[in-house]
Amino acid sequence: MIKRLLLVFYFMIAAYEGKSAGLFRDSTLFSAHQLKSDLQYFKILMEKAHPSLYRYVKKDSFNKLFEQASQRITSATDEFDFFQMLQAINSKVGCGHTNLRLSIAAQRKLWARNIPMLPFYISIDSNRLYIQRYIQAPGAAGYRINDEIMSINGLSAREILTKTRSLVGSDAHSNAYKDYRLEKGEFNWLYACIYGNHPEFNFVLKRKGTAISITIKSVVSTKTFKPLKEQEIADSLKLSFPPNLRSTAILKIRHFKDHDFFTDNRLIFKRLEDQKIEHLVIDLRNNPGGRSDMAIDLMKHLIGKTFRFSKQMEAVVDIAKFSALFVANKSPSLAVLKEFPHSWHREESVWSRRQEPYKKQFKGKVFILVNGGTFSSAALLAIALKTQMECLLIGEESGGGSWGCNGGKVLNVNLPETGFQLSLPLMWTYAINDLTNTGMGVMPDYYVKWDIFKVDNPKFQNADPLLKKVAALIR
Known part of the structure; x- marks a missing residue:
């Protein structure tokens, strides 16, 4: 488990324009022809199917990045330097859902290194x-x-x-x-x-x-480094009643992926009603997102009128037909990819339709806690609640964009020559808000910072400055 998490952290890194300081001298070398072939494949793939490629980077700038990369490829280069070159381009797109990973063989080589790391x-x-x-x-x-x-x-x-x-x-x-x-x-x-x-x-x-x-002199290395574990292995929902907060419940939502979410959610709100809770704190910190229908179910317990989770979804390819090109971990030829139709269109989705609330809603005050780990559907939920009901957001700017995000359907593609793996989102979702696109996340009403390592640890709850802010607002 730790090895898998370790590798995930490295795969997501973006790159610098220099060499990798000789760290990977025995890595596989690819010819200039192979690298330029994959560079072109990556470019066409992004241009053909990424739903918001030019939302945050201009087309001319994007093309220039590829031109510069191609010019730097003059001889055989190892897989790690090429990986960094592609990530340098990928990081400019402004999409946290678009991730590039090394090939399986390169992953194993990386794990075999014993590079000293910061302690x-x-x-x-x-x-x-x-x-x-x-x-x-x-x-x-x-x-x-x-x-x-x-x-x-x-x-x-x-x-x-x-x-x-x-x-x-x-x-x-x-x-x-x-x-x-x-x-x-x-x-x-x-x-x-x-x-x-x-x-x-x-x-x-x-x-x-x-x-x-x-x-x-650090004894920490690539073999011993243990990154912070994700909380996705835990149950999605956790309800607590802090004794130092009057008539208050804290609903911690770690992710939107638990199949028992709907049943648990219903039981939780019944319990809030039975105990006559007046203040509900919804903690979305470190929540990476997940299923939109789960977020919508939560909204039905909170908003006493017709509402929407998102405005609309759009794509630039026929998602089903495009996905069919990549079955069984195979990638189509560059010629096939170039010929595939590309056109903007709206994607019909139940998540963008008007939603009807449940018969009963929570009637008390609602506080929503967010931070940089509030991402994807969790960020969409935060802005949807802030826009359509009376609530207060406390914490830090969310990691997910306030204007919307890519996701929905994510395609995993192997680049033909190097075997690098690209996670490519095929849909863009517009968030529910009337703001202009500032290129920022969801902003809190009250800015309060807290250690991400302590957010999910119950023993630090009494020291949590966000909950102290909630207490001050309740009084």
Whole structure:
């Protein structure tokens, strides 16, 4: 399980334009012809089927990225450098659902490496880096939680953060989902892959206004690094009644993928009614999304009038026919791909239709907690509730875009030469709101930041600053 999670973190990383510092010298080499062939295949695939390719990047700029990449391919290149080249392009699209992964063979090679990694997780606040959580106990090195990182191996933290942010995919132009991914451990992977194999790390830290220089020999490596586990393995819904909050229930929704969601949801709202709960906190933090029908079911318990979950869905290919080209992990030829019809059209979906509420709704005050991990259908739910009912959003900007997102149907495609795997969304969903497209996530009414590692840990609930804000608003 840990190995799978480890690899997922690396596969999602975007790239830099240089080489990978000799980390992968025994990786497979592909000829310039093979690489240019896959580069062209990737370009045509995106142009043909991505539903919002030019929403956040201009067509001329997109084409220029491919021209520059093609010019850099002059000789045989290993799979890791080419992977980085493609990710550098992919990250510009502004879609957190479009992900590129290494081939299975390359994944195994990566796992076999023993590259030293940073000995702690980082947090990001106001464009600054901080030590957030230990992976390796500091010992005599003396680094501490909340120390600000000023530089690593002579490079400023600002420079490193700018680089890593620019290499991570995210919805629209927002940094919210980028920072969430970096804080979960992707920063550690990116640093190791970008800046090379360092047996020691030289840090300049700031603590209470004083600069401290330390050297750390990390025992953490690509073989031992354990990224933050997703909460998807747990039950979707968890209801609690904090004793320090008067007549209040907290409904934690970890994801929208649990098949028991509808039954559990009905029982939960019956319990809220029986206990005469006046304040409901819906916690969508670190929620990656999932099934829209589950989000709609929740809305039926909250909104006492006809409502909609989303405005409309659209695509640029016939989804069923296009998907049929890629059956059994096979990819059509470039000629077949070029000839496939491409035209914008609306996708009919029950999720975009008007929905009727249940006979009974929760009548009390509703507070919604969001952060950079509130993504996909969870972000769509947050903006739909904020637009159509009286509620307050507390937390941070959501990782999912406030204007909408790609998803719905996601196609997995293997690039013919390298075997790289692309997750390609085929539908775009417009969110329910009357805002202009600012390229940002859903913004809270009250901004409050909290450690993503503590969000799902019950022992930290009493220290949660978002719940403290709720308590202040209830009084």
